[in-house]
Amino acid sequence: MLEIKNYNSSILKDISFVLKKGENLIILGENGAGKSTLAKVLSNLISNDKVLLFEENISKIDDLKRAKLINYIPPRLSIFDEYITLKEFLELSSVDIVDNNKIDKIIFLLKLEKLKNRFCKAFSSGEKQLLLLASAIMHNAKITIFDELTANLDISRLKEVFEILNSDLLEQKIVITHNLDLAYALKYKVLFVKNGKIAFFDEHEKFFTNENLEKFYNKTILKLENHLVVNL
Numbered sequence: 037m038l039e040i041k042n043y044n045s046s047i048l049k050d051i052s053f054v055l056k057k058g059e060n061l062i063i064l065g066e067n068g069a070g071k072s073t074l075a076k077v078l079s080n081l082i083s084n085d086k087v088l089l090f091e092e093n094i095s096k097i098d099d100l101k102r103a104k105l106i107n108y109i110p111p112r113l114s115i116f117d118e119y120i121t122l123k124e125f126l127e128l129s130s131v132d133i134v135d136n137n138k139i140d141k142i143i144f145l146l147k148l149e150k151l152k153n154r155f156c157k158a159f160s161s162g163e164k165q166l167l168l169l170a171s172a173i174m175h176n177a178k179i180t181i182f183d184e185l186t187a188n189l190d191i192s193r194l195k196e197v198f199e200i201l202n203s204d205l206l207e208q209k210i211v212i213t214h215n216l217d218l219a220y221a222l223k224y225k226v227l228f229v230k231n232g233k234i235a236f237f238d239e240h241e242k243f244f245t246n247e248n249l250e251k252f253y254n255k256t257i258l259k260l261e262n263h264l265v266v267n268l
Contacts, residue, residue, distance in 0.1 A: 038106075038179060040078060043086040047073045049232045051086075055210070055225070062219045062240075063212045064252075065229035071212045072111070074229060075181045078210070079108040090178070103131050107177035111184040113164040118157045122148060122167060125156055129174040142170050146196070161188040169197060173205060181210040186218060198222070216257060216264050220244055228252055 043051040047070045055061055065071050076082045080094045080102060087094040089105050097105070120128075126139045143152055146166050151159065156167060165188055172180045182201075186194055194215075201209055201222060213219055219226070226243040228236035235252070236243055249257045249264075258267045 037088070037090055038078065039088040040086055041088075043077060043084060045073070045077075045082075047232050048077065051077075051234060053227065053234065053237050055208075057090075058208065060208060060222070060224040061210045061227055062222060062224045063210065063227050063229065064214075064216075064219060065235075069229040070232040071229050072183055075108055075183055075210070075212060079106050079181055081108055100131065103175075104177060106179045106181065107172060107175050108181045109168050109172050109183060109185060111187060113156065113159075113168055115157050118155065120156055121153050122151045122156060122159075122170075123153060125167060126170060126174050129171040131175060131177075139174065142173050145173075145200075146170050162190060162193060165189055166193065166197075169200065173200075176206070179208045179210065180206050181212070183212045184214070185211065186213060186215055194218070220264050 037057050038055040039053070041052045051074065063071050063074065073082065077084055078087055080087065083095065085093055085095040089097060089102070094102065122143070123139060126142065127134045143149055146169065148163075148166060148170065151163060156164070159167065165185060169185060172182070186197055189197060198218060198221060200206075201211065209224070211219075211222070211224065223240045226236060226238065226240055227234060228243070230252070236248070242248075244259060244264075246259050249259060256267055258265050
């Protein structure tokens with residue numbers, strides 16, 4: 037369970053909502069609306085005392101325990117050591133004893149075998165995004181927040197990532213994205229942020245109506261049968 041109540045800052049205004057155990061969430065909104073800031077507040081990368089994580093105030097939870105409960109995956113991979121390999125990066129992603137068998141399974145799942153012993157700095161932008169997903173699976177927190185995970189992925193890889201996000205491989209997911217096709221297909225609960233405020237928070241089917249798409253996307257998106265199309 038994740039709850040935030042009456043959070044205010046220079047960017048976010050009166051943010052309150054509850055995500056129940058087992059619920060997954062899509063966070064949508066325009067550029068600069070405050071989505072990434074909200075994710076950092078929820079994971080305490082921006083320190084606060086307004087978030088309850090499994091009924092504990094996040095400011096009172098020690099770092100190791102919090103890391104096991106919630107994990108924020110940034111939109112871009114930051115390499116602290118330019119000579120670290122993919123396998124070494126995944127070894128560091130575990131909060132428990134390193135399980136090499138699990139690492140090999142994750143590498144196989146994401147079809148990253150050819151990169152296993154290569155330096156991460158040499159990866160393409162899409163390969164770096166896949167490494168972030170692999171890291172999240174290795175970390176295996178109770179709640180994982182993905183911030184624009186699918187940026188720079190080709191279509192075949194996007195489908196693979198969708199299948200992982202649509203599975204039970206990770207316990208509970210929060211996904212920030214601009215990819216409405218992905219958001220629509222995942223059928224998670226939806227939170228829409230506009231100018232630092234929550235403009236919508238409800239079930240998937242209630243958000244993806246033509247009325248709401250017109251309201252939130254200024255008539256640029258239409259739903260036709262079971263597909264979203266750009267209204268050019």
